[in-house]
Every structure is written in structure tokens, then in C-alpha cells.
Amino acid sequence: MTSGGDAAGMNPAIKCTVDYSRMLGYKPYLVHNGLRGLIDDNIEAAKSSDVSGILHRGGTILRSSRSKRFFEYEHRQQAYENLQKHGISKLIVIGGDGSFRALNQFYSDFKVPFAGIPATIDNDIPGTDYCLGVDTALNMIRQNVDSIRDTASSFSRAFVIETMGRHCGYLAMASAVTSGAEVCLVPELEYDLEAIQRRLQKDIDNGRQFLIAIVAEGCQMGDYLTRWIKDKLKMDARLTILGHIQRGGSPTVRDRLMAFKFGIAAVDSLHRGETNKIMVYKSGSYSTVPIHELTGQTAGIDPILIEICKPLCR
């Protein structure tokens, strides 16, 4: 099943877990519509044709949802009875940490083991350096920022571009660095607008004709910074909110490869008899982490990226 916000790479992960679990002798099922489908019994045995030709498709063919009902015991019980009916004894969930915690509760109630594959474009799941969807999202942003740069450089204009990321500035930071933005504001880093003003004014005095600022959604600085540029730097400025454009697109090769590796790891984890493990990619190697170890943690951002990004905050 897929759960939570959709992300590129979910489809390759679905295909891989279905194919590989069947290779190991299991009978895979598909849960449609996420947690809601678990309650409403949108469950069916997986056919080969269900997962053929999906590797290159964005989003998730299983659809996803956010379900409040799953917080209530009676609905979880309904979900458990659905699984019993189909003879399903183990779950693989592809999604974010909210979904993992929901299944952890489900395990406490009914002892249905699960394995979690991290997938969210925000890259904000603790314990793993990489979540499915991040690379595709970054390349979607790149294409749009490169396009906006054409216009900015043609018209002596500033553009403020808002990326997704409520608590985590990873998308904004990686995009700012790789697109050569002049400013980057994210929740994780302090910024000094006065220093930024001095730096940019000096650049403008030396001939800079346009500028690009990338801000993470979580800063809520898009509107403010746009007006600030007009006021302080006397430069025409526009705000572009990338929004859901970032979620879609055909998965990149990296997201497809990671989907295969996480998918195989998840099937292997359940096959070994483990439960409540999250697949993680940490310091270049793949492993599994018990979900309780992730509780209370926050996702860390690559310290080298932070160092490269700091000069854009001041």
C-alpha cells in the first residue's frame, strides 16, 4: 500500500515489492487508497498486469489518502478483519512517518507485522538520508528554475521561488545551490536580511541585473521577501509558488534505483521475520531501523550542503 502524500518512485517500489515477494514464494496483494482502503477493503490479489508498464509513471497507481478514521480502534479492527478475510499476514507501506506510526499502532493492536519504505518529497523522515521522490522533485524544480532564469535574465527582474517543505528546507537548499540562486531562506538556517541587502546591493552596483531567491514553504517568507526586494533593492520582483508541480513527473533513474533497493529490503525484512522496521539509507548503506528509534528524532540535513548554503542566508 501507499499512504500519505504521493511521491515519484512509489510505482517502481510497488512493482519491485510485488515481483520480488512473488519470487520468494509469497502471494502479494494490493491495497488501494491507502489507510482508507484498508478500512474499506479496497484490497485485491496483485496480477502481473497490474504492475507492468508502471516503472516510468509518476504518483502512485494504488492511490493514496490521509485517513482520520484509522485513529479509531473500531476502524482499525475493521481493517484487521479485512486482512484476515484475504489471508494477508504482513504489510508493506510506502509513505511518510505518519503512516509508519499508524501501522505501528495497528501492530500494537493486532500484531500484523509491517515494513516501511520512506517516500516523501520533503526528505524529512528521520533516520534516513534519502526518501523516494526527492530526486525527481529536485529535477522538476530545476527545470522550472532554469526556465524562470531565462525570463529573469531577459528582464532585469528578481524572482522569489517557493518550494515545498513545511519543516524541512532540503528541497530549497539543494535547489538554491544547484541553480546558482543568490538567496535561500529555510527553517533550519538563520538568515540576516540586512547582510543580504548589503551583499546584493554591492552586486547590483557591480552590474548584477537579475536575481533568484529560493525559499522553503515553511518559512512563510515568499510574499514578504518579494515586497522586501522591491522596497530595499528597488528591483521589480515576482513570486512563483511551485506547489504541486514538484510532486509529479516520471521518476528519475535515481528514484527508480532507490525504489528497487528499498523494495527488496522491505520484502527481505519481513521474510526474515522482522517487524516494525523502516528501510533507511544512511551514510551510503542500506539497513533497517526499528520504528521506535525514529520517534522524537528529526531528519538531519547533509552538513556539507548546509555549509555550501550558508553564504546564501547572509
Add this chain to the structure above:
Amino acid sequence: MTSGGDAAGMNPAIKCTVDYSRMLGYKPYLVHNGLRGLIDDNIEAAKSSDVSGILHRGGTILRSSRSKRFFEYEHRQQAYENLQKHGISKLIVIGGDGSFRALNQFYSDFKVPFAGIPATIDNDIPGTDYCLGVDTALNMIRQNVDSIRDTASSFSRAFVIETMGRHCGYLAMASAVTSGAEVCLVPELEYDLEAIQRRLQKDIDNGRQFLIAIVAEGCQMGDYLTRWIKDKLKMDARLTILGHIQRGGSPTVRDRLMAFKFGIAAVDSLHRGETNKIMVYKSGSYSTVPIHELTGQTAGIDPILIEICKPLCR
């Protein structure tokens, strides 16, 4: 020179006019920064290296601007003196009809002949079926709408997507039709929200899980329609404003080809001794139209496209 809002296809048009005018024995110059550069003498003889390797670049290497000073006689006089100084006797301007009218006034004052190449992503210049930049803009929109559709179909959600177009709904209409949108609102067509509600409700009752609506900026309906969908159809809905993403991107083959044809036509028009002519593509053939014939006209939209689009308005 390029003037007004930037559009993909300007660079190939620059290259073509420089190369072709030189082939006919002229000495081409480049005016940087649009009308402002005419006044401020940002003018220099064109070198081959200036226009090599620019065919595939979005925006305009000559930069553009909107200049209020050009409305005043004294600044136009300054511009005229600059041209005199360089020995420039004819102008080619790549831009919108505002720029054409400005140069028409300039001709009235100082008798400097010009030829105009229509370039604006809104496709709203009267007298021509095509303006440079439109095809690239449509394909940029397509990529982003295709990406949003991945997410919409993964999450049982409605997306309202706002395209550029203050007075002209061409981008919205062509995008809605070619992306299979369910709703399209544009300034040119009346819409019936009650009929739309009945139609979509029926679709939803029959199993439709997501929907995409495309609205032209000029309707100012983005926010309203998003709330309307939530209220009336009880579907989660999000607004995406594509904004300046639409302007950029490497010119498509069509924009490059049209740039060459308009560019050659413009040089030929001046070479024949004509003046104040706008290059137009009308009913499949290329011709020139005196600018005064365009005054007061509005751009017409392809009637077949309108017919295909009408069912999306009710």
C-alpha cells in the same frame, strides 16, 4: 531589438535577422534593453559571436524592458540622435503591439522605418494567428499539467491551474483541450457554473476521482473556483498559478522555425523599402500588414478550438 515581455523564439529571431541582413549586404546592430536601450544608447555593431550558440536559449540575449520615457518626445529625440550617430537607418523590433505602436510614433516623429515581429506568449496580437513564444509556452504548461495530473490522480483531488493571459484565453483553451481538463474558464467564453456542477457531480457519481480545471489569468477566477469545488463538489482542491514558468524554456522547433520565417520576412520588408509593417502568419501564409490596420482590432481565436473548448465551460 526586443521589447515588451520576453518570449521563447526571440533569440532565434535575433540570430536570423542578423545573419540574413548581413547576407543582403547590411551592417546589423544590436540594441540592448529594448526601448530603454534606444534612449540610453545601449547599441553596438553585431558580431558573429554575439549571435552564435543562441538558437536554443530561452528569453532574449538582448534583454527587454518597458519604458515610460519613450512616451516623451525629448527621449525619443535622444533615441533618434543615437541612431544617427551609429548610422542606423532602419529598425527591426521583436515584441508585442505596445512596442509596435511606440515605434509607429517614432516613425511619425523621425521617419525611421521599422518592421515588427510579433512575439508574446499570450498570442494576443491582432492580425496574426501566431506569435513567437506561444508553442514553447504551451509545451511548458503541458509538462507541468501532466506532472500535476500524476498527483491529482494519486490523491482524489481537484487542481485549478491558472495560465497567463490577461485578455486572451488562448493558452488556457489550448492547454485545457490538449491535457484533457474537465473545466476551462477564459475571458472569451461564457461559462455556466451550475451546468458545470451538474456535469461534474454526475461524473463523480460515476466514479471520477480527480479533476483538472484550467483558468486564464484574466478571469480572476482561480481562488474562487478552488473554493467553489470544495464547497459544491466536496472535493479537496488546490490552486496552482503557473506564472513565469510559462515564459521560459528552450524554444521548441516550431518557435525556432517561425522565428526564421518572421525574421527573413522582416528583413525583406525593410529591404523592399516598406515601413511600419508587422509580419503576420494568417490562414497558413506569411504576409506583412501595415500597423494602422491592426489598430483597434482584437486578436481572434481559432474557431475550431473554441468549438472544442465550449463543452468545458458548461
Add this chain to the structure above:
Amino acid sequence: MTSGGDAAGMNPAIKCTVDYSRMLGYKPYLVHNGLRGLIDDNIEAAKSSDVSGILHRGGTILRSSRSKRFFEYEHRQQAYENLQKHGISKLIVIGGDGSFRALNQFYSDFKVPFAGIPATIDNDIPGTDYCLGVDTALNMIRQNVDSIRDTASSFSRAFVIETMGRHCGYLAMASAVTSGAEVCLVPELEYDLEAIQRRLQKDIDNGRQFLIAIVAEGCQMGDYLTRWIKDKLKMDARLTILGHIQRGGSPTVRDRLMAFKFGIAAVDSLHRGETNKIMVYKSGSYSTVPIHELTGQTAGIDPILIEICKPLCR
């Protein structure tokens, strides 16, 4: 049905003819596998779900084929009986002129009216300026030529790039012009290798460091020209045959729009009681032409394009 070589734009044309014919009160069917499917009865009533979500997909969901059996009367009779069985009285075929001629013969035999929609990336169907698939093919070529240029300019190297086009150099010519190639060889235009050598040698003496030559498949000059560049210009040269890469890819907006217009025209043609008509786009307007008028004709290439291309042949 779709027939002959596949082309981007076939899927939008299928969707449009199904939807629009149903709107007019017809019951549309889908013939799978082209002419072969007509003989083998791979025919089924079209469901809405068959044609939903296909607008953005390359190739043809109906699959295509080349069938020698259709040349024989008995197999055509089998095809006729299949149509009778389903109660199908009219055909729309999306393909090339070979397919149109086959259905013309079929009409002579059994009086089943048909309408033809031109679709082939070679753009070589007489009577129409545009065939579905051409714009997408040109943009696929553009992306790859732009990519090869990165390498050519990094390494002081010549690249010879072969495009599709057995008898028609349209793809090669349009690509050469819009990518700024230095040489273009096509079946339609005479070329003078000695003149080319003198021109390029002069460029090289003036500092040119790399060059790109585009040749149409039909010239069979790829290998020869690559060796010729090494021998005569003493420049490292590589041949790239683009091949089937050119056929695929998500249809561009232009191919989708043309598909809609041709699709509506084809349904309208049959609805008016016409038969054996080919949809054409000529000099900017849409019309229908009796197939017999196309016999013996060859497709003409845009004379402006030829003029722009000539300097690349000498």
C-alpha cells in the same frame, strides 16, 4: 484503427474520434493491431475507460502493423465479414498513404466508406502540409542534437546525425535549420561537397572548433560523410543514427491539437456521407481530399524552408 508506422499524436486522435463520434450518436469500435486486426477480428466496442488518460502517451494504444495478407481478396473478405458481424459500417484509419490505398481497395470491394487521418513522422503524405507525429519527432531530435552539441563543443569534434526520412528530407531540413547545423544533406536538394569543403575549411581557419551535419536516412550518406570529414577536414568525426528514438515521446501540444482537428474532420466527413476522403491541412486550412487525387503525387516541402536550407548544401 491505426495502421503503418506509429507516430505521436495517434492516441489523441483515437480519443477524439471516439469521443466526438459518440457525441454525434454513433457507437464507436476499436480495431486493434491495424489491418491485421481487421482480418483477425481484434475488434471491440470502445469503452470510455479505453480512451481515458491516453492523450499524453506516445505511440498508439491500438497497436499497429503492416499486413501483406490484406493484399489478398480472401483476407479482405474476412475483414468485411468481421465488420458485418459487429455492425460496423464506416472506418476511420490513422496512418500513412499505404494504409489509405489499402482501404481504398477495400472500398472498391465492399463499399465500406472510410476517412483517413495522415500520421507519419516522415511528413511525406501528398496533399497535406502536416502529418501527425512530425512536431513531436522534431522536438525529440532537437533535444538529442542539443545534447550532442554539448559534447561536440567540448571536444573539437564533428558529429554527423542521421534522421529518419527515406524519401523525404523534411525532418533533416527542419532540424538542421533550427539547430544551427553547418551541413544538411537530403534527397530533395543537390549538394556540392567541394563547395562545402571550401566553406567549412574557411570557417575552421577562422576558429571554428566543431561542426554538426544532419543527413536524411534516404541519402545513405551517413558513413561516407563521417569518413569524408575526417579525410578532408582532418577533424575527428562521429556518426549518430537517431533511429526509433524519433518516433516516441509524449505528443507535443501541436500534435495533440492537430489530432483533435483531424479527428473531428474525419468524423464529420463520414457523418456528411462522404467516403474515401483524406483529411489535409494545406496552406493553413483544413479540408478533405479524395484519395484518388493524391495518387501519383509526392509531398512538397515548404519552399521557404528549402531556401533557408540551401546554403547548408554547398
Add this chain to the structure above:
Amino acid sequence: MTSGGDAAGMNPAIKCTVDYSRMLGYKPYLVHNGLRGLIDDNIEAAKSSDVSGILHRGGTILRSSRSKRFFEYEHRQQAYENLQKHGISKLIVIGGDGSFRALNQFYSDFKVPFAGIPATIDNDIPGTDYCLGVDTALNMIRQNVDSIRDTASSFSRAFVIETMGRHCGYLAMASAVTSGAEVCLVPELEYDLEAIQRRLQKDIDNGRQFLIAIVAEGCQMGDYLTRWIKDKLKMDARLTILGHIQRGGSPTVRDRLMAFKFGIAAVDSLHRGETNKIMVYKSGSYSTVPIHELTGQTAGIDPILIEICKPLCR
């Protein structure tokens, strides 16, 4: 300087090393044309404008070359004198291991310290899991394979696609897995054509209508396999050699990020007084390795990828 075959990511690496070394107080120079430029003194002080706006460009703005002259002492001496003349005391070279060995020899002769940044799309430099250019190459291949799949699935056809990789099958393996290819032949893995025939024949009997095989250049199996499919499986088959298409294209975000990290590491290595170190990314962390440790080693391929790929070889 850049040296050897060009790769996407070289330009971001150039920009980063110039900017970061200047930040540390050094005066950076640019060597044009690789080793050849070192001999011929194509060397100049780096200006800010040289490296602005290059992040998104494929290939290398410094141009590259392969130089046999550098094997001779007298030419290396000339190179040394050129460096002396400019006051250049340290070198950063972005390229493959041939280039690193050449500079190692140069160091033996004249004690000019250098740092090497691995860049080659083949991913075949020992000691590092990643070389600049690989991710962009994989995504270029992906787009073209996805496009060919459109055609293959429309026409009941087999496609054999040859990727680059003389000794290393990484590109072919990663592409085969992530594009869902049915067959993959690489130099590293034994393959069993009879087993492949049995497997594919069974698939075809079960309804498979098309297939895609990806082979690494180094296997020299492209032509053979294409004929083999026609003979043994009675399926129409075509060969596509991707060639230099794979080298170009705007660098992906991953290649830009890796370029920054390698670039900073290289400057830091020289700054710390190290010499003859190659920057490597191994098991998820960045470090430097003395070049002599790499001698005689061969690049290893990710063992998980090999496991996923094995079923495609038999």
C-alpha cells in the same frame, strides 16, 4: 582543467572550484583544451564572468582533449614552464583516470601538486562509487528508452539498445533495471542465451508482444543479438546505438550537487598541502585517496544492482 571524455557536471565543478578557491584567498586560473592546452599555454586567469551562468550547461566550457604529446618529457617540460610563467603552483583536474595518471607523471617530473575530480559517464574509475556525469547520462538514456518503448509497444517489436561502456556495464545495468528491460548483457556478467531464449519464448507464448534488450558497448553484442532475436524468437528486431547522446544534456541536480562536493574537497585537499589525491565517494562518504592506491584496481559495481540484474542475463 578538464581532461578526457566530457561529462555533464564538469561545468558546475569548474564553477565551484573557481569560486571556492577564490574564497580561500587563491587566484584561480583556467586551462583550456585539457592537457593540450597545458602544453600550448591556453591558460588565463579566471574571471567571475567566465563561470557565471554555466551551472546548467552540459559538456565543459573549458573544452577537453586527449593529448599524446603529454607522454613525452619535452612537452611536459613546456607545460611546466607555462605554469611557472603564470605563477601557477597547484592543479585541479576534472576527468578520468588516464588524466590522473598523466598528472601523476607530471608530479614525478616537476613536483606540481594536483587534485583529481572523477568525471566520466562510464562510472569506471576505481576507488569511487560515483563519477560526475553518470546520473545525467542515465537520465538521458531513460528518456530515450522510454521513447523507444512507445514504439516497441505499438508495433510488436524488439529493440536492442546499446549504451556506452567499454569495460564497465554500469550504464547498461542501471538502465535495464530501471526501464524494465527484459534482457541485459554486460561485460561483467555471464549470460546464457539458451536460457534467455527459453524464458522469452515462454513470455511470448503467454502474450508478450514486445521486448527491450540493453547491451553495453563493450560486449559487442548489439548486431548479433538483434539478428538472434529475429532468428530464434521470430520477432522483428531493431538496433539503436545511443552513442554520444548519452554524454550531453543539462546536468541533473545530483550531478550538480556531487560536483560541488567534489569541487570543495579538491580545493580543501590542495589547501591542506596534500598532493596526488583523487576525490572519491565511497560507501556514502567523501574522502581522498592517493592515486597510487588506485593503480591496478578496477571499479566495482554495486552488488545489489548486480543481483537485481542477474535474472536479465539468463
